[in-house]
Amino acid sequence: MSKVDKILICGGTGCISSGSGKLVNGLRAALAGAGLEIPVVLTGCHGFCEQGPLVIMEPQGVFYRRVQVEDAEEIIAKHIKGGEVVERLLYTEPTTGEAALTYKDVQFYAKQQRMVLKNCGHIDPENIQEYIAAGGYEGLAKVLKTMNGDQVVEEVKKSGLRGRGGGGFPTGIKWQSTRQAEGTKKYVVCNADEGDPGAFMDRSVLEGDPHAVIEGMLICGYAIGADEGYVYVRAEYPLAIKRLSIAIAQAEEAGYLGENIRGSGFNFRLKIKAGAGAFVCGEETALLNSIEGERGMPRPRPPFPAFKGLWQKPTTLNNVETFANVPVIFRNGADWYASLGTEKSKGTKVFALTGKVNNTGLAEVPMGITMRQIIFDIGGGIKDGKKFKAVQIGGPSGGCLPEELLDLSIDYDSLTAAGAMMGSGGLVVMDETTCMVDLARFFLNFTQKESCGKCIPCREGTKRMLEILQRITDGKGQQSDIETLERLAKVIKSTSLCGLGQTAPNPVLATLRYFRHEYVAHIEEGKCPAGVCTALLSYFIEPETCKGCGLCAKNCPVGAITGVVKEPYTIDTAKCIKCGVCITKCKFGSVQRR
Amino acid sequence: MSQVTLTINGQKVTVPAGSTVLDAARLLGLEIPTLCYDPMLSKPGACRMCIVEIPGMRNLPASCVTPVAEGMVVETHSEAVVEARKTIIELLLANHPNDCLTCERSGDCKLQQYAYEYGVREVGIQGEFHQYEIDESNPYILRDMNKCILCGKCVRVCAEIKGENVIDFAYRGFNTKIAPALDTKLAESACVYCNNCVSVCPVGALVDRRLAGKGRTWEVEQEPIICTFCEAGCNFNLLKKDGKVVGVAAAKAAPGRPMCLKGRLGLELIHNPNAAPAYLKKDGEFVEVPWAEALGLEGILAKLLEKGQKAE
Numbered sequence: 001m002s003k004v005d006k007i008l009i010c011g012g013t014g015c016i017s018s019g020s021g022k023l024v025n026g027l028r029a030a031l032a033g034a035g036l037e038i039p040v041v042l043t044g045c046h047g048f049c050e051q052g053p054l055v056i057m058e059p060q061g062v063f064y065r066r067v068q069v070e071d072a073e074e075i076i077a078k079h080i081k082g083g084e085v086v087e088r089l090l091y092t093e094p095t096t097g098e099a100a101l102t103y104k105d106v107q108f109y110a111k112q113q114r115m116v117l118k119n120c121g122h123i124d125p126e127n128i129q130e131y132i133a134a135g136g137y138e139g140l141a142k143v144l145k146t147m148n149g150d151q152v153v154e155e156v157k158k159s160g161l162r163g164r165g166g167g168g169f170p171t172g173i174k175w176q177s178t179r180q181a182e183g184t185k186k187y188v189v190c191n192a193d194e195g196d197p198g199a200f201m202d203r204s205v206l207e208g209d210p211h212a213v214i215e216g217m218l219i220c221g222y223a224i225g226a227d228e229g230y231v232y233v234r235a236e237y238p239l240a241i242k243r244l245s246i247a248i249a250q251a252e253e254a255g256y257l258g259e260n261i262r263g264s265g266f267n268f269r270l271k272i273k274a275g276a277g278a279f280v281c282g283e284e285t286a287l288l289n290s291i292e293g294e295r296g297m298p299r300p301r302p303p304f305p306a307f308k309g310l311w312q313k314p315t316t317l318n319n320v321e322t323f324a325n326v327p328v329i330f331r332n333g334a335d336w337y338a339s340l341g342t343e344k345s346k347g348t349k350v351f352a353l354t355g356k357v358n359n360t361g362l363a364e365v366p367m368g369i370t371m372r373q374i375i376f377d378i379g380g381g382i383k384d385g386k387k388f389k390a391v392q393i394g395g396p397s398g399g400c401l402p403e404e405l406l407d408l409s410i411d412y413d414s415l416t417a418a419g420a421m422m423g424s425g426g427l428v429v430m431d432e433t434t435c436m437v438d439l440a441r442f443f444l445n446f447t448q449k450e451s452c453g454k455c456i457p458c459r460e461g462t463k464r465m466l467e468i469l470q471r472i473t474d475g476k477g478q479q480s481d482i483e484t485l486e487r488l489a490k491v492i493k494s495t496s497l498c499g500l501g502q503t504a505p506n507p508v509l510a511t512l513r514y515f516r517h518e519y520v521a522h523i524e525e526g527k528c529p530a531g532v533c534t535a536l537l538s539y540f541i542e543p544e545t546c547k548g549c550g551l552c553a554k555n556c557p558v559g560a561i562t563g564v565v566k567e568p569y570t571i572d573t574a575k576c577i578k579c580g581v582c583i584t585k586c587k588f589g590s591v592q593r594r
Numbered sequence: 595m596s597q598v599t600l601t602i603n604g605q606k607v608t609v610p611a612g613s614t615v616l617d618a619a620r621l622l623g624l625e626i627p628t629l630c631y632d633p634m635l636s637k638p639g640a641c642r643m644c645i646v647e648i649p650g651m652r653n654l655p656a657s658c659v660t661p662v663a664e665g666m667v668v669e670t671h672s673e674a675v676v677e678a679r680k681t682i683i684e685l686l687l688a689n690h691p692n693d694c695l696t697c698e699r700s701g702d703c704k705l706q707q708y709a710y711e712y713g714v715r716e717v718g719i720q721g722e723f724h725q726y727e728i729d730e731s732n733p734y735i736l737r738d739m740n741k742c743i744l745c746g747k748c749v750r751v752c753a754e755i756k757g758e759n760v761i762d763f764a765y766r767g768f769n770t771k772i773a774p775a776l777d778t779k780l781a782e783s784a785c786v787y788c789n790n791c792v793s794v795c796p797v798g799a800l801v802d803r804r805l806a807g808k809g810r811t812w813e814v815e816q817e818p819i820i821c822t823f824c825e826a827g828c829n830f831n832l833l834k835k836d837g838k839v840v841g842v843a844a845a846k847a848a849p850g851r852p853m854c855l856k857g858r859l860g861l862e863l864i865h866n867p868n869a870a871p872a873y874l875k876k877d878g879e880f881v882e883v884p885w886a887e888a889l890g891l892e893g894i895l896a897k898l899l900e901k902g903q904k905a906e
């Protein structure tokens with residue numbers, strides 16, 4: 001085995017939570033104690049957060065997971081000194097049961113195409129030199145030296161880049177509008193108010209490769225004629241804010257931000273605005289209000305921010321991932337970029353893969369890949385051998401895709417046609433134990449709580465839809481409920497002021513489209529097919545298999561189970577509170593829930 | 595200024611570029627319902643009652659904030675529009691006290707008017723109701739947030755006409771409400787009781803307490819009057835019942851005409867023979883004060899008295 005020359009330890013929020021901070025210090029101390037001079041680099045997120053803390057031994061790329069500070073001595077003794085792999089720290093593929101030796105052998109990474117996340121986990125995000133060494137600021141240099149604003153806009157248009165934050169609006173056209181808008185003062189704003197439940201790609205990019213976002217914003221500023229930019233980032237992302245602040249300071253010192261950047265005459269300043277955690281501030285006009293110090297409530301459009309944005313000045317707003325794509329385009333050329341993906345959706349997309357899947361984490365894949373490849377190849381299939389049911393894409397504004405659409409191409413237009421949306425890239429995988437009515441209720445509860453309250457259909461309408469869904473999952477559904485849900489959904493979608501309201505009914509409409517029978521079962525048969533909605537379930541003991549051990553009765557908190565030892569016990573459903581303790585205690589699988 | 599021609603409900607209309615669809619429709623005499631729109635205030639496009647159908651546009655745009663375009667075709671009462679308006683009214687009624695029998699604003703309430711116009715009799719959607727305590731903390735404005743439809747006119751008039759910024763939206767989702775800072779009662783806020791907010795409230799959420807019980811819109815005659823206490827010349831209405839003045843109401847808010855409590859009280863003292871006592875806030879509490887103090891005339895009265903005595 002080749003000699004270890006560098007050790008990379010993941011310093012993303014997930015790995016820090018699972019102990020990578022301690023590990024770095026412990027490993028450094030242990031290396032020093034052993035008289036070894038091997039650099040230990042705390043990098044940004046590797047994306048495989050569930051397996052953290054992650055450690056990569058370079059140059060070979062041996063991949064250790066769930067490494068704790070207690071493992072430091074063994075790694076030094078066995079791997080570094082002994083030249084042997086610490087097998088117990090290797091990752092085992094859930095599908096094959098085989099151990100993966102290096103980073104590249106892990107199926108989770110092997111099937112990805114890391115372009116935006118290329119540096120994440122491989123460079124020190126707090127050191128601008130590492131970004132530059134990895135080709136950083138080359139795109140900017142090319143732009144400043146050889147292109148004018150129109151050419152930059154044309155290049156972005158040619159690349160086919162579309163907004164990665166939700167709607168998928170062509171980025172080049174957005175830039176062009178702001179460039180052509182009247183006015184001398186213009187702004188670039190980066191939307192880092194990532195709020196979809198379970199989504200964390202923007203956080204990971206800011207934590208792992210902040211200079212990529214800065215470079216993207218600089219190129220945008222040059223293209224549209226702006227000299228000032230803001231990054232609107234949630235206050236819940238303290239590490240992202242910290243690393244971005246460090247990156248801005250380093251970029252200023254290195255002459256990439258400030259006056260007369262790299263001698264080009266182009267000036268650009270960047271500021272961070274920490275958001276207070278309102279989901280609606282991910283909506284661009286609400287975000288602008290929030291930067292201005294107003295309550296985060298959307299403004300009517302038109303006028304669009306490209307013409308009247310921040311402080312009524314022409315403004316280009318893109319999200320973190322969109323800006324992080326820009327340096328890649330200018331480093332490698334628009335033609336190269338446009339060769340990736342599908343006809344109308346170019347490049348890659350980062351997804352936050354969560355839910356009932358074996359490998360959860362961040363996955364960057366080329367557009368046009370199928371959902372099956374993401375969930376079964378990268379995600380390693382469904383947890384505990386259960387059956388796939390659906391995947392929610394696009395967060396609370398998106399919809400679910402059922403099994404029959406697993407081979408659908410993942411691009412903006414086919415997702416919209418299927419009743420879902422790309423959104424910012426949250427993927428929540430659900431298995432057969434997920435109730436789809438309950439799922440719709442969950443997302444609607446979220447959007448209702450996060451509605452800004454400005455327009456009537458969103459504020460009042462989502463509340464009533466939520467109440468109906470609650471009623472259905474409580475077993476009190478009425479025949480007219482589905483019709484009322486559809487009627488309200490239609491009005492909320494067509495009349496709401498902003499994207500939050502216009503998309504809020506989507507989870508309900510998508511589940512009604514693909515899983516209507518589950519709604520019907522709740523309402524008409526009083527049954528929850530997935531066995532989730534407590535109000536619709538009853539517990540009983542199968543007399544054929546019950547051995548009469550009495551363990552269930554002993555543990556029942558309300559004394560609902562009675563019987564004689566060695567004879568089948570029974571549950572009094574009137575007393576039963578459906579807590580499920582009896583099921584977990586029974587060793588013979590005799591307690592059933594239906 | 596360049597002109598734009600568009601077609602609304604089959605009728606052609608030409609308006610200056612930059613006008614809204616609502617402006618153009620009103621020029622044709624077409625009635626489009628609005629709850630949050632006020633020509634004197636900024637346009638939030640919030641209530642969605644003024645939605646129209648414009649082929650080629652995604653969704654149903656709000657006409658109050660949609661600029662006209664050459665050749666645009668607009669339907670103000672298409673099936674989809676009427677259905678959506680009915681649902682919006684229904685949603686408002688589902689969270690509104692069924693209190694028209696005793697409400698001060700009955701007969702002068704936009705929600706009541708539109709429910710009648712659009713024939714929304716039955717509310718098919720039922721659920722949680724707001725249960726806010728009625729704010730009777732001060733002698734001038736009665737705030738019943740249970741009746742509030744969150745059009746936000748009060749917030750805008752307070753900020754844009756009066757420049758006081760006493761109230762704003764608070765909380766999120768269904769719990770959104772209009773509140774002074776820290777969601778206190780109005781008496782604890784910096785409110786100056788100019789009643790601009792009362793004058794623009796389209797429903798019974800904000801009521802002039804001095805007028806409560808004095809008669810509803812069909813019982814009183816309104817006589818416009820301009821206040822002459824200062825050069826602003828604000829608009830008020832004398833409310834007359836059976837020919838007698840029973841109160842003074844703040845009329846239309848307008849830029850440069852901020853209206854004030856002193857002006858309103860002064861007009862009431864002059865015109866209402868049975869004016870209720872005047873109150874001012876002292877040390878955080880409202881107390882009854884002599885009229886001279888309420889109108890800030892104590893100093894000048896004392897001087898006049900002094901001079902009068904000297905003349906004797």
